[in-house]
Amino acid sequence: MQQFLKDLFPELAPDQELIEEIERRSSVREIEKGTTIIDYGSYIHFVPLVVKGLVKVMRENSDGKEVLLYFLSGGSTCAATFSCCMVRKRSEVKAIAEEDTTIIMIPLEAADEWMGKYTKWRNFVMSMYDQRLFAMIDTVDKLAFSKLDEKLWDYLTERVLYTDNHTVEVSHQEIADDLNASREAISRLLKKLENQEKIKIHRNKIELLEQQVT
Amino acid sequence: MQQFLKDLFPELAPDQELIEEIERRSSVREIEKGTTIIDYGSYIHFVPLVVKGLVKVMRENSDGKEVLLYFLSGGSTCAATFSCCMVRKRSEVKAIAEEDTTIIMIPLEAADEWMGKYTKWRNFVMSMYDQRLFAMIDTVDKLAFSKLDEKLWDYLTERVLYTDNHTVEVSHQEIADDLNASREAISRLLKKLENQEKIKIHRNKIELLEQQVT
DNA sequence: CTCATTTAGTGATGCCTATCACACAGATCT
DNA sequence: AGATCTGTGTGATAGGCATCACTAAATGAG
CATH class of the missing domain: 1.10.10.10 (Winged helix-like DNA-binding domain superfamily/Winged helix DNA-binding domain)
Incomplete structure (x- = not known):
């Protein structure tokens, strides 16, 4: 698993202590194509890092129609989910495995604790938010034009x-x-x-x- | 200024030390309607917190057309800008004052330093990212439906x-x-x-x- | 006050896409 | 093999909006 982490999340790799901590406290989950990983309204107790496969993230609007927000592939995580964890709110999005997918599940408390403790982790989380934000900008762009x-x-x-x-x-x-x-x-x-x-x-x-x- | 801060950014208010630090290290800027606050490609040396007024944030796509991303009003800041600061990259967005606007300018180094030092600040920044992300989801929703x-x-x-x-x-x-x-x-x-x-x-x-x- | 520049109003035309209404074909079940 | 689904193909119709081509007001500058 250390190799997974180092390959896919190079931003984290330099901090060996963090890598070991991730390994110690998180678990790996294999998900079959078509499985709903996160559903609307559910509480989330772990932060998912996608290792392999493809995850579709979408949201239901007020009329019950679903909008595709973005896809997550190896080496990324879902910012929307992350923020749900952090403020302990119900999920506003739904995530479905579109291919057979492997994720690392990090317990909420750990993710939280690391924010203060590991600069690398903090920067990683920030950069994930950033990436999702720009993915959303692309989505907007395509929709608009x-x-x-x-x-x-x-x-x-x-x-x-x-x-x-x-x-x-x-x-x-x-x-x-x-x-x-x-x-x-x-x-x-x-x-x-x-x-x-x-x-x-x-x-x-x-x-x-x-x-x-x- | 302390009053400004406490009124508009209640998440930060409980931490008196942080409030004082913000007051000490940042400056206030009055911006006239129509002024470009941030332009594409520029480096940004401060994080802007909007106190009063209305700021339009947009992005230019590859064809040179501009997409409206969202508006910022009192009590918010621009996540896209924030991330530009953090990774020292050029701005990917443009921000224009749509009304006469007042902002608090926080020097980049301070904003950076506080991420490790003040939990309240860190949570504030995270929640700003979160809010922008959901503003973008709304934008997508409207565009789609x-x-x-x-x-x-x-x-x-x-x-x-x-x-x-x-x-x-x-x-x-x-x-x-x-x-x-x-x-x-x-x-x-x-x-x-x-x-x-x-x-x-x-x-x-x-x-x-x-x-x-x- | 006039002329030039912005900003708005209006019709005509045509493309893109939603919607409705079926025909049909491959898969699955009995 | 026949019956039933589920996924596709196709035409007809209609509405929304872009685009073009002007006209007409309102404003500002000389």
């Missing part, structure tokens, strides 16, 4: 990064939900991408063609 | 909170820019709101009618 076809292509290329065979396993409906669009529109645009030979459509599965993955 | 008329109404009601005479001083073009819409569309929708007797349109000025400000 991109048309659906562009959003779709971005979505596919981002997701394919976290699979091994250039293939994203989703239905058109799921994509539509993530992009706040209608299934029909997604289907039609996918067909267009297929005609452009950028992707191959299979049932429940989109394959990005080689030359495009550069 | 609201139609232009709703966005416009939200925009007006939010902005009118920070003026005294139920009047927002903006041109249709400015609103259009902030909402990523066309001026014509904004003009037409404003006219509709005027017909519904929710607002009164003046040149460079929108007046929200009494009964609506509840």
Whole structure:
């Protein structure tokens, strides 16, 4: 586990004492694709660091519709969750494993205590907030300016990064939900991408063609 | 100034030593409406706490278009700026005073030093990040689901909170820019709101009618 | 007071996408 | 093999908003 940590969270690595403390006090959890890791309204007793896989973080708005906020992949953690922990409030977001995922679970008390004790930890947490903030800015940017076809292509290329065979396993409906669009529109645009030979459509599965993955 | 601080930042108030330290090491700056407080690419040597007024924070995307991120009013600070300070990077955002504004400027070194020294300060900074993150989530939500008329109404009601005479001083073009819409569309929708007797349109000025400000 | 500049109002046109309404095909079950 | 789902393909329709092309007020500068 020390190697995990050092590879994925290089900011923490220099502080051997911290690394050992993390190892001593946290546990590793393997999560199967599709599992809900955190749900709305639940209390959270641990800070999750994503080691491997892909986690989708989203939020339900007042009308009950869900907005995709961002994806978390290896080497990152969810700032929104972190803040929930810190102020002991219920989660405002939902996190789902979109691929088989491994996380390190750090008990709340430890995460809290380390804030005062380890500068490296504090900076790590700050930089995670920072990264999420900028991920959100990107999301805003896309929503504000991109048309659906562009959003779709971005979505596919981002997701394919976290699979091994250039293939994203989703239905058109799921994509539509993530992009706040209608299934029909997604289907039609996918067909267009297929005609452009950028992707191959299979049932429940989109394959990005080689030359495009550069 | 101690009173300012205690009123606007109640989280900090209990720590008298911190309050005194802030007073000793920071300065107050009065900013005229329209002034650019922070610009893209500039280095920032102080953390600004907004005491009074309204500050618009935005970002330029790769195509040179600007996205409105959020407004800051009394009692808040800009997380994006804060993180710029902390890692000594150039600003990725631009901040403009939309009303006459007063800020407390805290030197970078002090803000940094206090992170280790004062729990209250640390929690304050964390909660500011948290608040900005959720402001961004709201922005995303509106972009994803609201139609232009709703966005416009939200925009007006939010902005009118920070003026005294139920009047927002903006041109249709400015609103259009902030909402990523066309001026014509904004003009037409404003006219509709005027017909519904929710607002009164003046040149460079929108007046929200009494009964609506509840 | 006039002319130039900003700011606003209005119609016409067209694109994008939501929505409705089905047809169809692969998967799964019985 | 037939019946039932679930995921897709397709056309028709309609609404929202961008864009273009002007006109018309309001303001400011000389």
